[in-house]
Amino acid sequence: GEDVEQSLFLSVREGDSSVINCTYTDSSSTYLYWYKQEPGAGLQLLTYIFSNMDMKQDQRLTVLLNKKDKHLSLRIADTQTGDSAIYFCAVPWAGSYQLTFGKGTKLSVIP
Amino acid sequence: DTAVSQTPKYLVTQMGNDKSIKCEQNLGHDTMYWYKQDSKKFLKIMFSYNNKELIINETVPNRFSPKSPDKAHLNLHINSLELGDSAVYFCASSQVRGLAGETQYFGPGTRLLVL
Numbered sequence: 001g002e003d004v005e006q007s008l009f010l011s012v013r014e015g016d017s018s019v020i021n022c023t024y025t026d027s028s029s030t031y032l033y034w035y036k037q038e039p040g041a042g043l044q045l046l047t048y049i050f051s052n053m054d055m056k057q058d059q060r061l062t063v064l065l066n067k068k069d070k071h072l073s074l075r076i077a078d079t080q081t082g083d084s085a086i087y088f089c090a091v092p093w094a095g096s097y098q099l100t101f102g103k104g105t106k107l108s109v110i111p
Numbered sequence: 112d113t114a115v116s117q118t119p120k121y122l123v124t125q126m127g128n129d130k131s132i133k134c135e136q137n138l139g140h141d142t143m144y145w146y147k148q149d150s151k152k153f154l155k156i157m158f159s160y161n162n163k164e165l166i167i168n169e170t171v172p173n174r175f176s177p178k179s180p181d182k183a184h185l186n187l188h189i190n191s192l193e194l195g196d197s198a199v200y201f202c203a204s205s206q207v208r209g210l211a212g213e214t215q216y217f218g219p220g221t222r223l224l225v226l
Contacts, residue, residue, distance in 0.1 A: 031214065037152075042201060043217040086152055090215075098144075098166065099215060101154040 004091050006102035013110050018076040020105045022089030025070065032065065033090040033099070034074045043088065047074070076107075084109045114138050115218040117202050123224045124192060131178075132187045132221045134202030143185035144203040144215065145177060154201070160185055192225045199223070 003025040012018045024032075036046040049056045049063045049072070056063045062075040072091075076083055089102040115136045124130055136143060142161040148154045158177045159166045165177065174190045189196060202218040 033214070035217075042219040043154075043203075045214060045216065048214065088154065098156060098159050100156075101146075103151075103153050106152075 004102040035088040117218040136204040140204035
């Protein structure tokens with residue numbers, strides 16, 4: 001299966017941009033994912049990027065994919081206190097529909 | 112009109128008991144999953160199942176068994192509960208055959224506490 005790495009913590013000030021990074025070992029999948037988990041809640045699909053894209057923008061969210069370096073990032077512009085959550089990168093195993101999740105990055109937004 | 116639902120939301124039980132967690136999806140998906148999230152929030156897949164195959168994470172003890180009465184349900188049965196089983200268990204589903212076939216939709220989680 002995949003090995004997916006993320007830093008565990010990120011702290012930013014309200015209004016600043018947040019960048020959450022993810023690296024993975026191998027993937028031939030069509031999609032790569034970001035999930036968000038708010039305190040005490042389940043996982044919510046936040047966004048995804050098709051593997052033949054370098055960038056995808058969705059309102060305040062920008063996903064960047066560098067396939068050569070196997071690096072995925074999620075940028076949140078104008079970070080708000082409501083963005084405080086754990087963000088999981090998820091990558092399918094090569095040739096499989098099963099997802100491997102990173103350990104999650106806990107984003108803390110300081111008012 | 113919840114897409115993926117789980118019951119119960121909270122489960123507190125004694126060591127050694129047997130318990131089940133239920134999961135239902137109304138998305139018409141072919142594949143369902145169970146994940147375990149530990150106290151450090153690390154998420155690990157336990158099982159994936161569709162009507163053709165069951166894939167088991169080899170690290171999952173055989174005290175855990177998924178049971179699927181039909182395509183819309185995948186229940187998790189746990190025998191002889193241990194303290195280390197305390198965690199949040201998430202059910203998920205996906206439509207494997209779709210263009211975004213690997214997109215998984217998660218239930219709200221079941222918080223299991225073994226005393």
